[in-house]
Amino acid sequence: MQNKEYSFSFEVYDSSDELGREDADLLNRARSATQQAYAPYSLFRVGAAARLKNGEIVHGSNQENASFPAGLCAEGVVLATAASLYPGVPIDILAISYDNERGPSDKPISPCGICRQSIREFEQRTGQTIRLLLSGQKGKVYIVPKASVLLPLAFSAEDLG
Numbered sequence: 001m002q003n004k005e006y007s008f009s010f011e012v013y014d015s016s017d018e019l020g021r022e023d024a025d026l027l028n029r030a031r032s033a034t035q036q037a038y039a040p041y042s043l044f045r046v047g048a049a050a051r052l053k054n055g056e057i058v059h060g061s062n063q064e065n066a067s068f069p070a071g072l073c074a075e076g077v078v079l080a081t082a083a084s085l086y087p088g089v090p091i092d093i094l095a096i097s098y099d100n101e102r103g104p105s106d107k108p109i110s111p112c113g114i115c116r117q118s119i120r121e122f123e124q125r126t127g128q129t130i131r132l133l134l135s136g137q138k139g140k141v142y143i144v145p146k147a148s149v150l151l152p153l154a155f156s157a158e159d160l161g
């Protein structure tokens, strides 16, 4: 028997004031994108903004549905938008924020499991890792160096043979 361990490190900043200008701008886009969410059921508005390798920025937000599983996460919307508008272009950084009508929005959130799967495959298909910038409307900012560290032992296209 072998015991394997897994760990990763990420950066923690007290606020977005500590970020460089490009990162701070992208986070602001994600924070603003929360206002375009359609979240009448959860009242939890998520915004995401991606900076692509070609310099373009795309943003998106969660879009819910009365048939709950039909709803889309903000991250999925952004990945699909980026891949549709700029096929094959890698994403350098993905900023994710939220605005929770039922409570404070001052702590970072990280992508749900399904989004982690989608982000990881985006990294794989474009051949480049994606840096994650996570923060609420204010407060601490987490920077995860590459999204795939959030999904150890991931299922991937290679497993399909």
Ligand code: THU
Binding pocket: 039, 042, 044, 045, 046, 061, 062, 063, 064, 071, 072, 073, 074, 075, 110, 111, 112, 115
């Ligand atoms: N949501 C996202 O958009 N991204 C995540 O990573 C977590 C959850 C959305 C889904 C749903 O519309 C609302 O937030 C509450 O779960």
